[in-house]
Amino acid sequence: MSTLTCTGLADRVAASTTLLFVPGDRPERFAKAEAAGADMVILDLEDAVAPEHKDAARDHVCAWLNDGHECVVRVNAADTRWHIDDLAAVTASSCAVMLPKADEETAHAATELTPHVIALIETASGVLGASAIAAVPGVQRLALGTFDLAAQLGVDPNDRDALAAARGGLVLASAAATLPGPIDGVTANLDDEHALVSDVGYARRMGFLGKLCVHPRQVSPAAAALRPSAAEVSWAQSIIEATNHGGVVVINGQMIDKPVLDRTHRILRRAANNGKHNERSA
Numbered sequence: 001m002s003t004l005t006c007t008g009l010a011d012r013v014a015a016s017t018t019l020l021f022v023p024g025d026r027p028e029r030f031a032k033a034e035a036a037g038a039d040m041v042i043l044d045l046e047d048a049v050a051p052e053h054k055d056a057a058r059d060h061v062c063a064w065l066n067d068g069h070e071c072v073v074r075v076n077a078a079d080t081r082w083h084i085d086d087l088a089a090v091t092a093s094s095c096a097v098m099l100p101k102a103d104e105e106t107a108h109a110a111t112e113l114t115p116h117v118i119a120l121i122e123t124a125s126g127v128l129g130a131s132a133i134a135a136v137p138g139v140q141r142l143a144l145g146t147f148d149l150a151a152q153l154g155v156d157p158n159d160r161d162a163l164a165a166a167r168g169g170l171v172l173a174s175a176a177a178t179l180p181g182p183i184d185g186v187t188a189n190l191d192d193e194h195a196l197v198s199d200v201g202y203a204r205r206m207g208f209l210g211k212l213c214v215h216p217r218q219v220s221p222a223a224a225a226l227r228p229s230a231a232e233v234s235w236a237q238s239i240i241e242a243t244n245h246g247g248v249v250v251i252n253g254q255m256i257d258k259p260v261l262d263r264t265h266r267i268l269r270r271a272a273n274n275g276k277h278n279e280r281s282a
C-alpha cells in the first residue's frame with residue numbers, strides 16, 4: 001500500500017466539481033489547463049493519446065508531477081500493455097489516479113498503490129458492480145464514462161433516458177459508501193454552452209456533484225450550473241436560523257426534521273466549498 005497520506009489531496013478530490021482533461025502528450029498545455037479555473041486537472045494517458053505517443057506522454061506527466069504539481073492522472077485501462085507501467089510511474093508522486101473501465105478487481109489493485117482513486121465507470125459490469133467498487137478503501141469518487149458505456153449498450157450517449165439507470169446506480173452507490181456525489185461524463189459539443197448547462201443541471205438533479213470537462217471554456221459554465229443557487233442558499237440559511245435543531249418543527253407549513261436539516265447543511269457546505277474554489281481561481 002502506498003505511504004501517501006496527503007489529506008489535502010483527499011479533500012480536494014472529494015470537493016472537486018469541475019475536472020478538466022488535457023492530453024498527456026501535450027505538455028505545453030498543462031500550465032494553461034491548470035490556470036483555467038477547474039478544481040482539478042486530469043492529465044490523460046488514455047483516450048487522448050495515440051499508441052505511439054503513450055511512453056512519451058507518461059514521461060511528460062511524470063516530469064510535471066515531479067515539479068510539484070497536484071492533479072489527477074487517467075492511466076490506461078487494466079487490459080492494456082501500458083497500465084502497469086502507468087500506475088508504477090505516477091503513484092510515486094502526489095496525484096490521484098483515474099481508473100478507466102473500473103471494476104472491483106482493478107479498483108483493489110490500484111488502491112494497493114495509491115489511496116486516491118477516482119473509479120471511472122464506463123461498462124455495464126461496472127455499473128452493476130458500482131456499490132462494490134465504491135466500497136473499496138481508497139476509492140474516493142465514482143465518475144461516469146458515458147461514451148464508452150453508451151457504445152456498449154448500443155444507445156446514444158446524449159439520450160438521458162437510456163442512461164438514467166446508470167446515473168441513478170452511481171448516485172446510490174456513492175451515497176451507500178458515504179462518498180461525495182459522482183462526477184458526470186463529458187459534453188462533447190464544445191460550442192453549445194446551453195447544452196452543457198442543461199446536461200450539468202440534469203446530472204445535478206440526479207445527484208451528481210461533478211462534471212468532466214474537455215475544454216477550458218466548459219469550466220466556468222459547468223461550475224456555475226453545479227453550485228447551489230442563491231435561492232437554495234437563502235432557503236438553507238433561513239431553516240438553520242429558524243430551527244433549534246431539536247425535534248420536529250414547522251416553518252411556513254413545511255415540516256422540518258433531521259433529513260431536511262441534513263439537506264440544508266449539504267447545500268451550505270457546497271456553497272462554502274465553491275467560495276474556496278473561487279478564491280483559488282482568482
